[in-house]
Amino acid sequence: MATTDVLKSSPAHAITASEKAESAARRIGFSGYLACFNGIVWREVLRYLHQRERFFSALVRPLIWLFIFAAGFRQTLGVSIIPPYESYVLYEEFIAPGLIGMILLFNAMQSSLSMVYDRETGAMRTLLVSPFPRSFLLLSKLLGGVSVALLQVYAFLFVAWFWEIQPPNITEIKLFTMYDPPHWLGRGLSGVTEPVVTTLFTLPAFLQPFAGYITVIPALIIAGLMLGSLALFMSSVIKQLENFAGVMNFVIFPMFFASSALYPLWRIREASPLLYEICRFNPFTYCVELIRFALHGQIDTVSLAVVVACTVGFLAAAVYAYNPSKGLIARRGGPGGSA
Amino acid sequence: MTTNEARNAHAARDATPALVVTGVSHAFGDKKVLDDVSLTVPQGGFVVLLGLNGAGKSTLFSLVTRLYDNISGQIAIRGFDVRRRASQALQKLGVVFQSRTLDSDLSLIQNLKYHAALHGFSGADATARARQVLTVVGLAERENEKVRALSGGQARRVEIARSLMHRPDLLLLDEATVGLDIGSRESVVKIVRDLVRTEGLGVLWATHLMDEVKPGDHVVVLHQGRVLFNGGVEAFLAKTGKSTVSAAFRAITGTEASVGEAA
Numbered sequence: 001m002a003t004t005d006v007l008k009s010s011p012a013h014a015i016t017a018s019e020k021a022e023s024a025a026r027r028i029g030f031s032g033y034l035a036c037f038n039g040i041v042w043r044e045v046l047r048y049l050h051q052r053e054r055f056f057s058a059l060v061r062p063l064i065w066l067f068i069f070a071a072g073f074r075q076t077l078g079v080s081i082i083p084p085y086e087s088y089v090l091y092e093e094f095i096a097p098g099l100i101g102m103i104l105l106f107n108a109m110q111s112s113l114s115m116v117y118d119r120e121t122g123a124m125r126t127l128l129v130s131p132f133p134r135s136f137l138l139l140s141k142l143l144g145g146v147s148v149a150l151l152q153v154y155a156f157l158f159v160a161w162f163w164e165i166q167p168p169n170i171t172e173i174k175l176f177t178m179y180d181p182p183h184w185l186g187r188g189l190s191g192v193t194e195p196v197v198t199t200l201f202t203l204p205a206f207l208q209p210f211a212g213y214i215t216v217i218p219a220l221i222i223a224g225l226m227l228g229s230l231a232l233f234m235s236s237v238i239k240q241l242e243n244f245a246g247v248m249n250f251v252i253f254p255m256f257f258a259s260s261a262l263y264p265l266w267r268i269r270e271a272s273p274l275l276y277e278i279c280r281f282n283p284f285t286y287c288v289e290l291i292r293f294a295l296h297g298q299i300d301t302v303s304l305a306v307v308v309a310c311t312v313g314f315l316a317a318a319v320y321a322y323n324p325s326k327g328l329i330a331r332r333g334g335p336g337g338s339a
Numbered sequence: 340m341t342t343n344e345a346r347n348a349h350a351a352r353d354a355t356p357a358l359v360v361t362g363v364s365h366a367f368g369d370k371k372v373l374d375d376v377s378l379t380v381p382q383g384g385f386v387v388l389l390g391l392n393g394a395g396k397s398t399l400f401s402l403v404t405r406l407y408d409n410i411s412g413q414i415a416i417r418g419f420d421v422r423r424r425a426s427q428a429l430q431k432l433g434v435v436f437q438s439r440t441l442d443s444d445l446s447l448i449q450n451l452k453y454h455a456a457l458h459g460f461s462g463a464d465a466t467a468r469a470r471q472v473l474t475v476v477g478l479a480e481r482e483n484e485k486v487r488a489l490s491g492g493q494a495r496r497v498e499i500a501r502s503l504m505h506r507p508d509l510l511l512l513d514e515a516t517v518g519l520d521i522g523s524r525e526s527v528v529k530i531v532r533d534l535v536r537t538e539g540l541g542v543l544w545a546t547h548l549m550d551e552v553k554p555g556d557h558v559v560v561l562h563q564g565r566v567l568f569n570g571g572v573e574a575f576l577a578k579t580g581k582s583t584v585s586a587a588f589r590a591i592t593g594t595e596a597s598v599g600e601a602a
Binding site for chain 2: 028031032033035036038039040042043046047050051122123125126127128129130131132133137
């Protein structure tokens with residue numbers, strides 16, 4: 001049988017010329033979008049599971065911080081009772097949300113790195129020539145990256161559980177609001193300097209012991225999307241893979257260290273008011289706080305607002321950068337493009 | 340609409356060329372890389388886009404695949420403008436890029452099913468179609484092997500299979516045989532020419548390897564962003580007064596040095 005006769009020999013899949021012409025004008029329905037979304041997420045997860053080294057390095061990094069760094073600092077750094085904590089906590093417990101944020105941050109940057117690599121090798125093209133809207137494709141890819149990050153976070157929480165780093169018993173889901181606007185935002189803006197806590201609803205008793213593992217999921221998704229959008233935008237700005245070392249120095253480290261991941265902000269304010277303002281300007285701080293409060297069944301409204309706003313901003317920038325008519329990619333002849 | 344009108348409309352639609360490029364120019368900054376390029380790939384036609392490295396072939400492919408938009412001119416796939424009706428146009432387009440774009444950590448069938456998802460279908464349909472197209476390229480037995488286990492020629496055949504997954508009307512192949520040994524090259528070329536003959540696909544085959552041009556082919560010579568010749572290979576030889584495609588190409592482009600002809 002000639003090679004292409006196979007395409008014709010199967011009645012179930014043989015296509016007549018009229019079918020071809022009809023299908024040319026078909027609009028892709030909801031099931032098509034769902035298939036595309038599932039396919040992109042599935043590929044990201046599958047690739048991750050195939051790369052065992054990536055899995056272990058992603059797990060080992062925060063665990064080193066937890067078991068070595070935090071153990072060392074426990075005796076030297078006292079954490080006072082600050083929301084959402086209702087009692088003194090061990091330093092390990094304090095930095096756990098920061099380390100979860102670190103997992104999200106590194107995962108996002110890893111995605112950015114792989115996108116730059118995909119762009120250089122041309123693999124990004126297979127995604128971008130799909131008939132679905134580019135914004136949908138990029139958002140699906142982002143959510144695929146977030147799915148991988150969720151796997152990493154829960155692997156971390158699973159190991160941390162054995163060291164009794166666990167979310168507390170949660171009886172109620174609450175809304176938490178407290179905000180002291182920084183000076184650079186303008187003197188006219190009035191803040192909410194005392195915490196305002198509103199109970200939204202009470203949880204059933206059977207959920208309460210492990211509710212923190214569930215309530216943190218939306219926070220992880222939103223924070224993961226924000227960091228992923230930033231990474232996606234950066235992947236369009238970074239011209240070559242070699243430039244990625246700069247990302248480590250100028251993005252990952254400053255974002256992580258100039259935040260509330262490792263120390264409470266009031267401690268930083270005591271040490272340096274300028275650094276305190278930088279930390280408050282850093283969107284990663286709000287990712288960490290969103291996760292910290294979510295682990296205690298609380299929604300930190302200010303952090304939520306900042307993270308959502310940054311997600312929208314970064315995503316818009318990324319979609320613009322990948323826009324075929326206006327974007328940065330088009331101007332310089334990427335992705336993987338050459339004359 | 341009467342039966343006759345419907346039949347006429349269908350006939351007209353079926354006669355729509357696979358690809359029409361009209362007056363397309365493109366520049367990166369001040370550097371003009373395409374200058375008023377026009378060409379047509381009929382449905383069931385095999386068009387060879389001949390050009391040296393840097394002639395503008397990849398840029399033209401990037402515009403047709405809408406990796407970035409054409410600033411001037413028009414590009415239509417099966418009558419659908421790639422800017423205004425991108426979704427419909429891209430549904431009818433299969434591409435084999437110059438660089439390798441398969442996921443080497445995934446198996447052959449996983450790569451193909453990922454592509455199916457990017458075109459909005461999955462599950463049993465995608466699996467059945469993947470096996471079908473793998474059979475076409477002679478790799479059905481290896482569907483569960485990882486791509487990294489394949490040779491360059493085999494990987495190319497998988498990329499062709501992938502480009503067929505969503506049943507396109509137009510295939511673009513950008514230097515698809517570069518880096519392959521002679522046996523793999525012949526195999527790839529044969530598969531694509533068979534698809535033109537039996538499936539009626541329109542094919543735009545970009546290459547700088549002159550020996551891939553066969554009698555009866557339509558040839559478009561692209562040089563420094565401009566189309567220097569657009570017609571049948573026999574007319575190409577006649578116009579230049581040469582007996583081989585390679586010599587004719589050198590004559591028309593003024594490149595007397597080697598033009599990368601394969602051994």
